[in-house]
Amino acid sequence: MAEVTLRIPTPLQPYADGNGEIRAEAGYVDELLERVGADHQALVQRIRTRDGQLRPYVNVFVRRTDIRQLQGLETELHDGDEVIVMPSVAGG
Amino acid sequence: MAPRLYLRAAQRRRIRELSLAAWPLEACGLLEGPDVDGPRTVVAIHPMPNVDPAPDRRYTIDPEDWLRLEHAARRRGQTIIGVWHSHPHGDPAPSPTDRELAWPGWSYLIAGVTNTGMRDLRCWQIDERGCHEQPIVTETS
Numbered sequence: 001m002a003e004v005t006l007r008i009p010t011p012l013q014p015y016a017d018g019n020g021e022i023r024a025e026a027g028y029v030d031e032l033l034e035r036v037g038a039d040h041q042a043l044v045q046r047i048r049t050r051d052g053q054l055r056p057y058v059n060v061f062v063r064r065t066d067i068r069q070l071q072g073l074e075t076e077l078h079d080g081d082e083v084i085v086m087p088s089v090a091g092g
Numbered sequence: 093m094a095p096r097l098y099l100r101a102a103q104r105r106r107i108r109e110l111s112l113a114a115w116p117l118e119a120c121g122l123l124e125g126p127d128v129d130g131p132r133t134v135v136a137i138h139p140m141p142n143v144d145p146a147p148d149r150r151y152t153i154d155p156e157d158w159l160r161l162e163h164a165a166r167r168r169g170q171t172i173i174g175v176w177h178s179h180p181h182g183d184p185a186p187s188p189t190d191r192e193l194a195w196p197g198w199s200y201l202i203a204g205v206t207n208t209g210m211r212d213l214r215c216w217q218i219d220e221r222g223c224h225e226q227p228i229v230t231e232t233s
Binding site: 013086090 | 118120122127144149150151152153155156158159162171172173175177186187188189190193194195196197198200
């Protein structure tokens with residue numbers, strides 16, 4: 001189990017009671033989102049679909065690398081890691 | 093009506109230039125400013141590459157580009173407060189795609205341009221209740 005920080009950019013902070021970061025203990029990204037979701041369900045609903053997958057317009061970075069280029073939600077976390085949620089910026 | 097957005101005249105001109113240079117494709121970028129509730133001041137306009145596969149009708153900013161800029165802005169004591177982009181068909185109102193993909197709390201500055209110039213520049217906050225226009229206050233200094 002690692003102590004990590006989930007960083008939340010401005011557009012998602014209203015779903016995290018205004019917090020810009022949340023500290024938690026977790027071994028994997030999946031576990032981190034599960035733990036954060038216990039207190040901030042609305043936030044995690046904007047990161048994952050109902051079946052638990054990462055939403056297409058949301059990106060999660062661990063150690064500054066997109067987890068889609070690592071092991072996805074099974075990406076392992078280490079003490080001090082910063083996990084950053086970045087929604088895609090897009091429109092028409 | 094949403095809170096005002098303060099924009100310098102030079103920033104407005106820059107958006108016009110970038111939008112016209114990209115026409116008929118969409119230009120886009122991010123807005124840097126202080127993280128405050130209420131009226132907002134744009135301290136910097138950051139042009140970003142439009143990486144969308146259909147740039148004539150959509151824009152997408154690479155999340156890694158945003159991540160780098162977010163870190164840099166925080167080091168300056170600022171944050172990313174919104175996004176600007178152009179509509180090459182001239183209408184500065186949010187499109188259905190803009191409404192679908194918008195993030196609440198951000199400012200969406202939209203330049204309506206044609207091949208001859210910028211028709212209008214308007215700003216919106218968009219949430220599940222609808223599009224709320226932010227009056228733009230253009231400062232000359």
